[in-house]
Amino acid sequence: MKARVHVTLKSGVLDPQGRAIQHTLSSLGFAGVDDVRQGKYLELDLAETDRAAAEKSVRDMCEKLLANTVIENYSIDLVE
Amino acid sequence: MKPAVIVFPASNCDRDAAVAIEKICGVKPQMVWHGDSTLPELDLIVIPGGFSFGDYLRCGAMAARSPVMREVVERANRGTPVLGICNGFQVLAEAGLLPGVLMMNADLKFVCRDVQLRVESSQSLFTNRYEAGETITIPVAHHEGNYFADEATLDELEQSGRVAFRYVNGNPNGSQRDIAGIFNEARNVLGMMPHPERMIEPALGGSDGAKMFESLVASL
Known part of the structure; x- marks a missing residue:
């Protein structure tokens, strides 16, 4: 059996990496991405x-x- | 004094800590490998800086679950003084000896420079040679020093006087309430991101870190 585990930051915890990814997406022309949260x-x-x-x-x-x-x-x- | 420095794979400030202890406390600390599950009789345990286990999963997460840490937690709970510096602070937080967690620096950059700290409390084994309110200069070198805890925990830390050091004249990592170091409830455990062991004599750029080891000499 396989277990797939997602670990994500709780809401309210600042995610500077997610913010940097969102910023880069926007500079690549991907409009309308309101928020990015990075997890494992x-x-x-x-x-x-x-x-x-x-x-x-x-x-x-x-x-x-x-x-x-x-x-x-x-x-x-x-x-x- | 019977000090020990715990050594994990990829600890890299273990020898600096040993040099500071030997120079100021006059005793050569025992270097204890992380795989050891028993500790000798000790009155000071130092968890040094570095990148234990390559910072895999989360900083300090693997080290916090290594055999020696079970014993360190037990000793700490029985009152043995434990000092965690930089990665050592991350390990103590992951091990549950200190509340909160050290997250990635808010600007995502590794920061390596001298910072100014305000000594918030001189009422401890680690800080009794400082004056409360005095500003000292100590270097930081970390990528994950952004202290985070929920508001209730932060309030509790403040109200019980458990903030040991706070960044002044600039917060290098985005830590909540400018926290640079905290005590546990019994004040026998201190975790801090700055490196006092790197500031123990003028040749290293200053000696503000020496007083921490002098405090321990005075207390133990």
Whole structure:
């Protein structure tokens, strides 16, 4: 089973990189991009075959390492 | 005094910290490798600057979960003084010993220069040789020194006098409320982005950092 994990900055946390990307997009002529938020994408190959157990375990990984929940949210997507 | 400096892969200020301790405190610190899961008897633990584990994932995230840090957290909770400088501050925040997080500098640039700090509190093991309110010059060298915590945490830090140092005459990284260094609740843990160990004698451009080590000598 694969786990796809997205880690994103919480709303309200300033994202200077996102702002710089937005600025560059606009200077390239891409109009109408109101905001850019940069995050991380992680793909985990899991030995676990039980969906509920996998979800629990990846959630634990996010809480303990993959995300810093002071500033980041995470979402988990499991695919067979 | 029984000091130790913790060494992670890609720590690079560990030897500077050791030189400062030996020169001012008169004791050679033990250098403890991150993979060690036990610590000798100590009365000062320094987490040095650098780029531990290549800053992978988040600055300090990997180091904060290394075997030695479990022991450092336990010692800190039992009252052993712990000083985290630069990457060391990031590690202490990731390890949960200090609140908040160090984010990328607001202008996205690595900043390496002398900055001016106001000593906000002289009531600690680390700062008792400074005068509260005095302005000192200490260098910074970092890309992620932009201190962030939610408003309630910031208010709590201010009200309990746990802001140790604040940037004055210019904030180099966008940190909230110009915070350069903070104490934990028991005031035995200090994390700071500036490098006192790089400013310990006139040949290095100044000696304002020496007083931190003199404070520790006076307290321990």
